[in-house]
Amino acid sequence: FDLVATSLGLLLLLPVITLIALMVKRKLESPIFFKQSRPGLNGKIFDILKFRTMTNECDKDGVLLSDKARLTGFGKFLRSTSFDELPGLWNVLKGDVSLVGPRPLLVEYLPLYNTQQKARHNIRPGITGWAQVNGRDELSIPDKVALDVEYLNRRSFWFDMKILCMTFLKIVRRDG
Numbered sequence: 004f005d006l007v008a009t010s011l012g013l014l015l016l017l018p019v020i021t022l023i024a025l026m027v028k029r030k031l032e033s034p035i036f037f038k039q040s041r042p043g044l045n046g047k048i049f050d051i052l053k054f055r056t057m058t059n060e061c062d063k064d065g066v067l068l069s070d071k072a073r074l075t076g077f078g079k080f081l082r083s084t085s086f087d088e089l090p091g092l093w094n095v096l097k098g099d100v101s102l103v104g105p106r107p108l109l110v111e112y113l114p115l116y117n118t119q120q121k122a123r124h125n126i127r128p129g130i131t132g133w134a135q136v137n138g139r140d141e142l143s144i145p146d147k148v149a150l151d152v153e154y155l156n157r158r159s160f161w162f163d164m165k166i167l168c169m170t171f172l173k174i175v176r177r178d179g
Contacts (some may be wrong), residue, residue, distance in 0.1 A: 004160070005102050008096040020089050024082070027054050030077045036090055041107035046124045051107060052090040054082050085174045091130045103163040104129030105151035112144065114158040123151045126158070133157075136169040 013020070027035045038050040056078030060068045067073065081087040094100045100107065107128035116123075134142060134150035142150070154162075172178075 004163075005095050008102060009092050013096070016089060016092075019086075023054055023086055023089065026077070029080075030075065030106055031055050031058055037087075040094070040110050041128070042110055042113055042124060043099050043107060044124065044127045046113060046121075048110060049097075051100075052093055053082055054087045054090055056087050074127050081176050088130060092135065095130065099127075101127040101129045102131065103166045104132055105154060106130075106132045106147070108144065108147070116148070119152055120148045122155055123148065131166060131170040133166060136166055136173060139173075 024035050035055060037053045037055045040048050040055075041051045043049045056069060056075070057073035058075060060062035060073050062068060078087075091100065095102060104127050105123040132151065134147040137150055138146065
């Protein structure tokens with residue numbers, strides 16, 4: 004399902020992805036993509052891909068300004084519409100992530116998981132997941148992990164379809 008849906012999605016969204024890439028290049032310059040290492044299936048590290056939403060502005064000492072200072076209006080738009088996540092579809096084609104699953108958190112959290120929480124790495128992470136449709140950035144990391152563990156216990160094709168539909172509605176409504 005992931006490969007077919009993602010292939011069709013990329014084909015349909017190619018004009019949008021191309022336009023966004025050109026706009027990122029024009030407004031934020033290079034690089035167009037933001038890459039960050041994340042733990043995937045069995046804790047294997049991969050690079051998640053997103054459109055860049057922040058500038059590379061530094062202070063007089065060459066230190067990057069805060070995320071808040073570097074986030075542009077255009078970047079806020081990309082994030083609020085989730086357009087910044089579109090390059091993640093390549094991660095699905097590569098097999099790093101699934102469309103639905105526990106959202107991959109930062110590598111630095113790996114040593115903090117207890118046995119039950121580590122189970123989130125027994126399946127592929129997802130572009131969207133149960134935590135994203137139940138609070139997204141409003142949730143604490145422990146709450147996100149708890150919802151990810153709940154997802155593991157409820158996981159099925161139809162539950163994934165429900166999450167995909169809920170994700171679509173959240174994006175359209177720009178909720179969360």
